[in-house]
Amino acid sequence: MADHLPYKPKPGDIPTDPGVYRFRADDGTVLYVGKAKSLRQRLSNYFAPLHTLHERTRRMVTTATHVEWTVVPTDVDSLQLEYQWIKEFNPPFNVKYRDDKSYPFMAITLADEAPRVMVTRNAKIRGAKYFGPYPKIWAVKDTIELMLKVFPIRTCNDSSYKKAMATGKPCFPGQIGKCGGPCSGRVTIEEHRAIVDDFVAFMQGGDERFARDLTRKMRAAAAAMDYERAAVYRDQLESIDAVLNRSALVLPDNEDADLFGIAEDELSAAVHLFVIRGGRVRGVHSSTIDKELDISSGDLVDQVLQRAYGEAREEGVPRRVLVPVLPPAHEELEAFLSERRGTKVEIRVAQRGQRAELMRNATLNATQALVRYKSRRTADFAARSQALGDLQEALGMDTAPLRIECYDISHLQGTNVVGSMVVFEDGLARKDQYRSFSIAETTDDTDSIYQVLARRLARLDEPEEAVPDVAELAMSDAEGVVTEASKKKRFSYPPQLLIVDGGQPQVSAAARALREAGRTDIALAGIAKRLEELWLPDDDYPVILPRSSEALYLVQRIRDEAHRFAITHQRKRRRRDIRTILSEVPGLGEARIAALLTQFGSVTSLRGASVDQIQELPGIGPVLAATIYDHLNR
Incomplete structure (x- = not known):
C-alpha cells in the first residue's frame, strides 16, 4: 500500500477559508463530512503519511477516492452547512445516534382545532408540543392527571371528538369528568385554547404565577364565604404543588x-x-x-x-x-x-x-x-450468533469460535507479574473456567505471554480426568498456576480461538508458543490497545471490524474481562505478599505497614531503599528502620 493517497490535492489548491469538506467513495457515496476554520490546515491532517494516521481514519481516507469542499463566509455558516449535509447524506464515518426509545413523552397537539394532551412515544407528531421524556409511563400519566385538575383540556381521541361535536353528546371521558374539551359542552373552542395556552405555559416554566393566582382566588372565595369554590381552588392548588414537587428544584428558580x-x-x-x-x-x-x-x-x-x-x-x-x-x-x-x-x-x-x-x-x-x-448487544442470542459469525469471517476461520480464551498480563512496575485467562463459550463468560498464572521471572510482557500460553497449551492434550483441580494446582505445580475457583473444575474442550492483549509483538510471542506446542488447529489474534483492531500472525496491517459489527462488541467485552480479572488477581497477590512479609518484622503494626506501603508501593521498592530513606517516615526510628532493612535483605 502506498504511503500517500493518489487523490491528495496540492496544498496550494486548498483554500485557507472556513468551510465544509466531504470525502466520497468511488460510487459517489459521501463517507465523511467535516467543518474547519481553515480548510487547508484541517485537510492536511488527513493527507499525512498513512502509517501516522489512526487506524480508522486510515480506513476512511483509503476507502475514499476524492475529497471536495465548499467555502462559506463564516464559521457559523460552516456549522449550519455541516449539520445539513450530515442529515442529508448520513455518512457512515460520522457519529451515529441511537435514541433510547424506552422513554414516553407528554404531547399537546397544538395543530388541532381543540388540542389534546396525550402520552406517546412518537416524537414526530406534526405541530405537537412535547414535554419529557419521562423515566416511566406512570410518571407522565400521573402528571397529566394532576394537571387536568387545574387545566381541564381535551384528552379524548380524534374520532371520539369528531363524533361528540357532530352529535352534541359529550365523549365518554367528558361524561365522567376526564375530558375538558369543547366536546364536553362546558367550554367553547376559544376558551379551551386559552386553557391549553396556560397548560403549556405552566409546563414550560413551572410558572408559579398560577399558584399565586389560585391562592388569591381561594382566599377571596373564603372571605366571601363561598366555601365550595374555595375548596375547588384549594384542590387545584394542591395539584400544582404536587406537580412542582415531582420535579425537584435543582438550580435557581430563574434558571433555564x-x-x-x-x-x-x-x-x-x-x-x-x-x-x-x-x-x-x-x-x-x-x-x-x-x-x-x-x-x-x-x-x-x-x-x-x-x-x-x-x-x-x-x-x-x-x-x-x-x-x-x-x-x-x-x-x-x-x-x-x-x-x-x-x-x-x-x-x-x-x-x-x-x-x-x-x-x-x-x-x-x-x-x-x-x-x-x-x-x-452481547446478551442477545441472535447478536451473539451474529458476533461469532462475523468473527469467523473476519479472521478467516473454518468454523465459528464457540470457545474463546483471552490472555492478559498485569504487574506493578515489573513486580508481582501475573497472567489471566478468561473463557467465553457461545459468546458468554464461563467464569468457572477462568485461570490465573503467577510468573516468577520474566523479561517483558511478550515473554510473559509466551510463558503463560506455553503452560496452558501443555495441558490441552491431557484427558479430561487428568486436569488437576485447584488444590493440586496450588500445591503441586511448581510453575505456580492458581485459580479463583474453590471446586474441582475441568475444561470442556480446547479453544478454537486464542486472543492476547496487544499488537504484533504479543501476537508473535503467542504464535511461537503455538508452534512449539504443534497446534495448528487454533486461531490466534491480538487486540490492540484501543480495542479497535485485531492483529493476526505475520500480517502487516490489522483487521478492522466495522463499528456496527457485533463481533467488535464481543471482542471488546472479552478483552475488558481479561484485563479486569488480571488486575484483580494482581492486586490481591500484591497485598498478600507485601503484608505477609512486613507483618513478620518485629515492631511493625498496621499503621506503620500502611505508611510503608503508601511510601514505597511494593516490597521490591522497599527492599531497595536505604536505612536513612526508611527512617524518614514518621514513627520509624533508626533502630526500627535497621530492623526492617535487615529483615528484607538478609
Missing part, C-alpha cells in the same frame, strides 16, 4: 438550561440530557452514539449540540447549555444557538456547586446507559 452528561469509550458514547426550566428538571433523555473515527471529547460535544438543536424552534433552545467540556468551536456554536433562539445563548462547563453536582448525576446516568447498551 440544558445539561448534557456524556460517557464514552473508544467505540461508543452515551448522552444523558436534563432539561431544566425554572430551575426544575422538566425532562430527561438518553441516547447512544456509535463512533467510527477517533474524535476528541470536545468534537463529540460539538456533534451532540448540533444534533440537539439543529432543527429546534426558538422555544426549544435554552439560555444556557451546560456541558462536560467545551467544544473547540464553542464561540461559533454559541452564535449558532443564539441565532436559533433569537437571544444570547451561553455554553458553559459545569465546574462547581449545584451545576457540577447535577453534571455528576447526568454523567452517572450516561455511564449506566452505555453499560446497558453494550450489555444488550
Whole structure:
C-alpha cells in the first residue's frame, strides 16, 4: 500500500477559508463530512503519511477516492452547512445516534382545532408540543392527571371528538369528568385554547404565577364565604404543588438550561440530557452514539449540540447549555444557538456547586446507559450468533469460535507479574473456567505471554480426568498456576480461538508458543490497545471490524474481562505478599505497614531503599528502620 493517497490535492489548491469538506467513495457515496476554520490546515491532517494516521481514519481516507469542499463566509455558516449535509447524506464515518426509545413523552397537539394532551412515544407528531421524556409511563400519566385538575383540556381521541361535536353528546371521558374539551359542552373552542395556552405555559416554566393566582382566588372565595369554590381552588392548588414537587428544584428558580452528561469509550458514547426550566428538571433523555473515527471529547460535544438543536424552534433552545467540556468551536456554536433562539445563548462547563453536582448525576446516568447498551448487544442470542459469525469471517476461520480464551498480563512496575485467562463459550463468560498464572521471572510482557500460553497449551492434550483441580494446582505445580475457583473444575474442550492483549509483538510471542506446542488447529489474534483492531500472525496491517459489527462488541467485552480479572488477581497477590512479609518484622503494626506501603508501593521498592530513606517516615526510628532493612535483605 502506498504511503500517500493518489487523490491528495496540492496544498496550494486548498483554500485557507472556513468551510465544509466531504470525502466520497468511488460510487459517489459521501463517507465523511467535516467543518474547519481553515480548510487547508484541517485537510492536511488527513493527507499525512498513512502509517501516522489512526487506524480508522486510515480506513476512511483509503476507502475514499476524492475529497471536495465548499467555502462559506463564516464559521457559523460552516456549522449550519455541516449539520445539513450530515442529515442529508448520513455518512457512515460520522457519529451515529441511537435514541433510547424506552422513554414516553407528554404531547399537546397544538395543530388541532381543540388540542389534546396525550402520552406517546412518537416524537414526530406534526405541530405537537412535547414535554419529557419521562423515566416511566406512570410518571407522565400521573402528571397529566394532576394537571387536568387545574387545566381541564381535551384528552379524548380524534374520532371520539369528531363524533361528540357532530352529535352534541359529550365523549365518554367528558361524561365522567376526564375530558375538558369543547366536546364536553362546558367550554367553547376559544376558551379551551386559552386553557391549553396556560397548560403549556405552566409546563414550560413551572410558572408559579398560577399558584399565586389560585391562592388569591381561594382566599377571596373564603372571605366571601363561598366555601365550595374555595375548596375547588384549594384542590387545584394542591395539584400544582404536587406537580412542582415531582420535579425537584435543582438550580435557581430563574434558571433555564440544558445539561448534557456524556460517557464514552473508544467505540461508543452515551448522552444523558436534563432539561431544566425554572430551575426544575422538566425532562430527561438518553441516547447512544456509535463512533467510527477517533474524535476528541470536545468534537463529540460539538456533534451532540448540533444534533440537539439543529432543527429546534426558538422555544426549544435554552439560555444556557451546560456541558462536560467545551467544544473547540464553542464561540461559533454559541452564535449558532443564539441565532436559533433569537437571544444570547451561553455554553458553559459545569465546574462547581449545584451545576457540577447535577453534571455528576447526568454523567452517572450516561455511564449506566452505555453499560446497558453494550450489555444488550452481547446478551442477545441472535447478536451473539451474529458476533461469532462475523468473527469467523473476519479472521478467516473454518468454523465459528464457540470457545474463546483471552490472555492478559498485569504487574506493578515489573513486580508481582501475573497472567489471566478468561473463557467465553457461545459468546458468554464461563467464569468457572477462568485461570490465573503467577510468573516468577520474566523479561517483558511478550515473554510473559509466551510463558503463560506455553503452560496452558501443555495441558490441552491431557484427558479430561487428568486436569488437576485447584488444590493440586496450588500445591503441586511448581510453575505456580492458581485459580479463583474453590471446586474441582475441568475444561470442556480446547479453544478454537486464542486472543492476547496487544499488537504484533504479543501476537508473535503467542504464535511461537503455538508452534512449539504443534497446534495448528487454533486461531490466534491480538487486540490492540484501543480495542479497535485485531492483529493476526505475520500480517502487516490489522483487521478492522466495522463499528456496527457485533463481533467488535464481543471482542471488546472479552478483552475488558481479561484485563479486569488480571488486575484483580494482581492486586490481591500484591497485598498478600507485601503484608505477609512486613507483618513478620518485629515492631511493625498496621499503621506503620500502611505508611510503608503508601511510601514505597511494593516490597521490591522497599527492599531497595536505604536505612536513612526508611527512617524518614514518621514513627520509624533508626533502630526500627535497621530492623526492617535487615529483615528484607538478609
